[in-house]
Amino acid sequence: xxxxxxxxxxxxxxxxxxxxxxxxxxxxxxxxxxxxxxxxxxxxxxxxxxxxxxxxxxxxxxxxxxxxxxxxxxxxxxxxxxxxxxxxxxxxxxxxxxxxxxxxxxxxxxxxxxxxxxxxxxxxxxxxxxxxxxxxxxxxxxxxxxxxxxxxxxxxxxxxxxxxxxxxxxxxxxxxxxxxxxxxxxxxxxxxxxxxxxxxxxxxxxxxxxxxxxxxxxxxxxxxxxxxxxxxxxxxxxxxxxxxxxxxxxxxxxxxxxxxxxxxxxxxxxxxxxxxxxxxxxxxxxxxxx
Amino acid sequence: xxxxxxxxxxxxxxxxxxxxxxxxxxxxxxxxxxxxxxxxxxxxxxxxxxxxxxxxxxxxxxxxxxxxxxxxxxxxxxxxxxxxxxxxxxxxxxxxxxxxxxxxxxxxxxxxxxxxxxxxxxxxxxxxxxxxxxxxxxxxxxxxxxxxxxxxxxxxxxxxxxxxxxxxxxxxxxxxxxxxxxxxxxxxxxxxxxxxxxxxxxxxxxxxxxxxxxxxxxxxxxxxxxxxxxxxxxxxxxxxxxxxxxxxxxxxxxxxxxxxxxxxxxxxxxxxxxxxxxxxxxxxxxxxxxxxxxxxxxxxxxxxxxxxxxxxxxxxxxxxxxxxxxxxxxxxxxxxxxxxxxxxxxxxxxxxxxxxxxxxxxxxxxxxxxxxxxxxxxxxxxxxxxxxxxxxxxxxxxxxxxxxxxxxxxxxxxxxxxxxxxxxxxxxxxxxxx
Numbered sequence: 081x082x083x084x085x086x087x088x089x090x091x092x093x094x095x096x097x098x099x100x101x102x103x104x105x106x107x108x109x110x111x112x113x114x115x116x117x118x119x120x121x122x123x124x125x126x127x128x129x130x131x132x133x134x135x136x137x138x139x140x141x142x143x144x145x146x147x148x149x150x151x152x153x154x155x156x157x158x159x160x161x162x163x164x165x166x167x168x169x170x171x172x173x174x175x176x177x178x179x180x181x182x183x184x185x186x187x188x189x190x191x192x193x194x195x196x197x198x199x200x201x202x203x204x205x206x207x208x209x210x211x212x213x214x215x216x217x218x219x220x221x222x223x224x225x226x227x228x229x230x231x232x233x234x235x236x237x238x239x240x241x242x243x244x245x246x247x248x249x250x251x252x253x254x255x256x257x258x259x260x261x262x263x264x265x266x267x268x269x270x271x272x273x274x275x276x277x278x279x280x281x282x283x284x285x286x287x288x289x290x291x292x293x294x295x296x297x298x299x300x301x302x303x304x305x306x307x308x309x310x311x312x313x314x315x316x317x318x319x320x321x322x323x324x325x326x327x328x329x330x331x332x333x334x335x336x337x338x339x340x341x342x343x344x345x346x347x348x349x350x351x352x353x354x355x356x357x358x359x360x361x362x363x364x365x366x367x368x369x370x
Numbered sequence: 371x372x373x374x375x376x377x378x379x380x381x382x383x384x385x386x387x388x389x390x391x392x393x394x395x396x397x398x399x400x401x402x403x404x405x406x407x408x409x410x411x412x413x414x415x416x417x418x419x420x421x422x423x424x425x426x427x428x429x430x431x432x433x434x435x436x437x438x439x440x441x442x443x444x445x446x447x448x449x450x451x452x453x454x455x456x457x458x459x460x461x462x463x464x465x466x467x468x469x470x471x472x473x474x475x476x477x478x479x480x481x482x483x484x485x486x487x488x489x490x491x492x493x494x495x496x497x498x499x500x501x502x503x504x505x506x507x508x509x510x511x512x513x514x515x516x517x518x519x520x521x522x523x524x525x526x527x528x529x530x531x532x533x534x535x536x537x538x539x540x541x542x543x544x545x546x547x548x549x550x551x552x553x554x555x556x557x558x559x560x561x562x563x564x565x566x567x568x569x570x571x572x573x574x575x576x577x578x579x580x581x582x583x584x585x586x587x588x589x590x591x592x593x594x595x596x597x598x599x600x601x602x603x604x605x606x607x608x609x610x611x612x613x614x615x616x617x618x619x620x621x622x623x624x625x626x627x628x629x630x631x632x633x634x635x636x637x638x639x640x641x642x643x644x645x646x647x648x649x650x651x652x653x654x655x656x657x658x659x660x661x662x663x664x665x666x667x668x669x670x671x672x673x674x675x676x677x678x679x680x681x682x683x684x685x686x687x688x689x690x691x692x693x694x695x696x697x698x699x700x701x702x703x704x705x706x707x708x709x710x711x712x713x714x715x716x717x718x719x720x721x722x723x724x725x726x727x728x729x730x731x732x733x734x735x736x737x738x739x740x741x742x743x744x745x746x747x748x749x750x751x752x753x754x755x756x757x758x759x760x761x762x763x764x765x766x767x768x769x770x771x772x773x774x775x776x777x778x779x780x781x782x783x784x785x786x787x788x789x790x791x792x793x794x795x796x797x798x799x800x801x802x803x804x
Contacts, residue, residue, distance in 0.1 A: 170411045174590070353479075
């Protein structure tokens with residue numbers, strides 16, 4: 081096992097993506113809307129496909145807009161099916177996101193078959209290719225993905241800081257939130273839009289599996305270990321960073337122990353996240369017994 | 371692609387269509403129970419959790435000297451890891467403070483990540499060819515073999531049979547778990563049987579539509595059927611029908627036009643059925659609900675009008691009710707009031723009055739108005755006597771219920787309050803503009 085500059089860039093990209101996802105993920109988990117993260121990261125596929133078909137470019141801005149619109153639409157559709165159709169909320173989610181995902185697949189296969197925007201790239205990402213696509217900043221060559229995910233981290237951190245009060249109150253007491261004039265419904269839609277934008281930014285480089293894992297698992301880990309919101313957020317961020325590093329280490333270090341070559345980094349990062357979570361489960365159970 | 375390749379529609383394709391129809395029906399039937407147990411998304415976690423099992427089974431079989439793609443072996447691996455995923459969700463929700471939604475998300479993403487990592491190992495292996503394993507993620511209906519379809523049909527039939535035999539028990543499990551426990555039913559075992567059926571169906575469905583979309587077959591048909599029926603047996607049957615039809619349409623299309631992604635077409639066929647049910651469903655569809663709400667609103671407005679006129683007559687002694695009084699009585703706009711009056715007149719409740727700005731009830735209208743006023747005051751008296759509501763506040767509270775009173779309830783109220791003659795209003799009109 082050899083660690084090169086390429087590995088460092090991969091880990092930095094993954095860490096930034098993980099933190100960008102973990103921040104909005106914390107509020108998803110606290111609002112018991114974790115599966116909405118799963119739903120949105122599947123449902124934005126048609127948004128990406130339509131944005132691509134309309135503009136014929138993989139230009140990030142169009143993709144962001146397409147994804148954000150479809151992300152918010154997913155939340156609106158789920159709400160409409162739940163409220164007007166009296167379908168239980170999780171089932172409504174299932175109906176909406178599978179339909180949108182199927183639509184996205186058809187659009188991709190029928191309309192964009194010849195280009196390199198394919199479905200498995202959406203699932204796995206192309207983390208191994210991250211260090212190849214660089215931008216020169218002054219004297220350094222920095223991968224584009226690192227800059228993009230760095231910006232996404234700053235954006236999400238700013239979102240959490242600016243709306244800290246609103247997010248907190250609408251998460252823990254939606255009724256109070258509405259009475260003091262902070263619409264919990266609009267906060268929820270805003271959060272969905274942030275999740276959708278984060279998902280689309282992260283997926284090109286790390287794939288949707290890692291996006292879903294990093295939205296939910298670090299926040300759940302922090303939920304086991306902390307009691308207050310601020311430490312909760314920091315624990316989630318720390319878990320996300322640690323799992324990204326451990327995951328890549330595992331991807332290039334573990335398989336050779338059994339006589340295989342290295343494996344998919346995004347997958348191993350999700351597994352590492354699961355391991356950290358499992359440790360937290362064991363620790364919190366021991367603590368509650370003593 | 372232009373035109374369909376009909377020559378490709380041979381024996382194999384027919385069997386495949388049969389298999390997908392059977393899968394759709396079985397998933398629709400069993401999905402109904404999952405929907406009513408509020409476990410719809412459990413299938414999502416389970417289907418993602420099958421991937422590491424498929425990869426591990428492949429590795430084990432290659433290690434044992436095979437080519438690694440023996441289908442029953444792969445499905446067994448998928449089944450075991452799907453069950454492990456389901457177990458993990460149950461353990462997390464029961465033993466930690468993790469809520470169900472987060473537990474589902476954790477199992478889904480971590481198991482799937484493990485699966486992807488194992489597939490990543492397999493792809494770089496020198497022995498065995500991994501090509502084809504990824505078809506489990508997106509499905510490969512078009513290239514399914516007849517033997518695959520027979521397997522699906524057989525498993526579908528068995529799960530139908532199990533569900534049919536345990537129908538009563540499953541019904542109880544869905545609607546009143548505590549009652550089931552008190553009857554001495556082995557609830558945990560039943561739950562496990564139901565969940566195992568879901569895992570098995572998910573696993574055999576992987577082949578047809580892939581693991582991301584197989585959950586649609588378990589969720590969408592029951593959700594559509596729910597719009598048409600309030601009865602579990604008919605809902606489950608209808609759901610099976612929907613699932614079968616959508617599966618048949620999707621598989622036919624994919625057999626004729628192999629370039630269309632079959633799994634996605636099947637799911638979209640289901641989505642269209644859902645959209646149609648959402649609008650036209652006979653029990654919960656939007657049209658039906660909209661119509662009944664519209665009717666109720668009309669009935670309430672009519673009763674408000676009649677009551678206002680009757681109360682005016684009672685207070686002033688004049689049958690000629692001025693337009694200005696009615697306008698002030700409720701927050702009606704002049705236009706809404708005019709429409710109200712017109713519809714009441716065409717129903718024969720109002721008669722043309724002497725002057726242009728007053729209205730007058732016909733004898734039929736008076737009888738109806740009498741009844742509306744009486745119902746209102748009955749309910750008001752009841753609230754004042756039994757619910758301790760102040761006479762000055764009782765009007766609005768009574769208004770929420772009085773329009774829905776059934777004749778039997780009215781008779782009961784009369785008996786309870788021992789009222790036979792005319793009821794005086796607890797809050798009579800004090801001054802009447804004339």
